[in-house]
Amino acid sequence: MSGGRDDIVQFDNVGLRYGAGKEVLSDVSFTLYPGSFYFLTGASGAGKTSLLRLLYLAQRPSRGMIRMFGTDVITLQRDRLPAFRRRLGVVFQDFRLVQHLSAFDNVALPLRVAGVSEQDLAKPVSDMLDWVGLADRAGARPATLSGGEQQRVAIARAVIGRPDMLVADEPTGNVDPEMALKLLRLFEALNRLGTTVVVATHDLHLLQKVPESLIMRLDKGRLSDPTGALRYPPNRTGAQG
Template sequence: MANIVQFENVGLRYGTGPETLSDVSFTLAAGAFYFLTGASGAGKTSLLKLLYLARRPTRGVIRLFGEDAVTLPRKRLPGFRRRIGVVFQDFRLVPHLSAYDNIALPLRIAGMPESEIEAPVREMLAWVGLTERGRAKPPTLSGGEQQRIAIARAVIGRPEILVADEPTGNVDPAMAERLLHLFESLNRLGTTIVVATHDFHLINRVGHAQMMRLDNGRISDPTGLLRHPPRRVEE
């Protein structure tokens, strides 16, 4: 499979402090499933921010979709970001909007006509098992329901890459399993999945996934498998 992401000797520093990420190099194959692990403070969230273009590296090369993302003109960033879905650890739902409108937000920002929005939003609500909660606002939803709405919002634009930062950290084990099934379903449709997690039970549930580990801002790759990612398992 073609590589959809390539990091080469990437470093990231905040201000004048020491590097948070140092000499990070790896590739991600299109359509594969990856878990990103590491102790708290290892740099997982910082790496994800580079991946979904929330920050630019201090040094090194990042290629996304075959193009240099570091030197990408600012006017092209929105188009690139629409190709990447993000599930944040703290959900980041808009509290005064309904579940329906939160999911519809990316489509409206992209300029989709209102007449074409309802069908995909209803489909997403059904996909995450919340058909009857479309009118509910985030403060009235449980943590698991909010997380599912956040996932639906992240994937409604059919992203080529989905990045999820500790997506099961605020839900019970049964809900964590359900969310994992949603990610696997999206992966089977061809989306590259990158999930940052401490939950090794979830990691063991996806036999075809590749694990990347960050230690003190560096990728641990004792097996060399990061340079040769596995093929995505088809059903």
């Protein structure tokens, strides 16, 4: 599979194993394009979380090639990884909020790391908390929030910096259907601004909620391509050209 200027991520024959066990991902090849919306599906144990770990640079593959933003990230020097990670927004299944920080400060964290002043970050952080329905919980620490509220803080933190790519692992798993749809609309809005979105989910009903989305399906560590998403850049109507 050949890369190009329009690739944001490229996997070529990637395999992943943990220790001496058998491969959890085998011969995975695909290309993600800027501004596209992908659902990653598959049964429990299919390898979705492992694939996401490769996408947000928490794991190196056992074999194969991964390029991101035009750079081979497998051979990338460690001191360059933080700059790459700042271009990514990640929503973890276990939230990974900073426990001693308030909801406001958790959401503000990516902007502070990027050097945004307190004056300039106050409004966007407050607006984002309002959008996810947590304006009245801005001062609350994670331990006092419900699972669904923590999930919404984690999502707000992931999207506040308008990353080049958003990777979300079961982002609607701890919220009710109404909030799940609202969060999905937030991802769509971010996508329309140019962010490539990858949402891993076992909820097949969500796949119908984003008409222009493309589907990547994992089965026992191998990737199938039911919509042609992995071979061709999508056009604006979601069809392949």
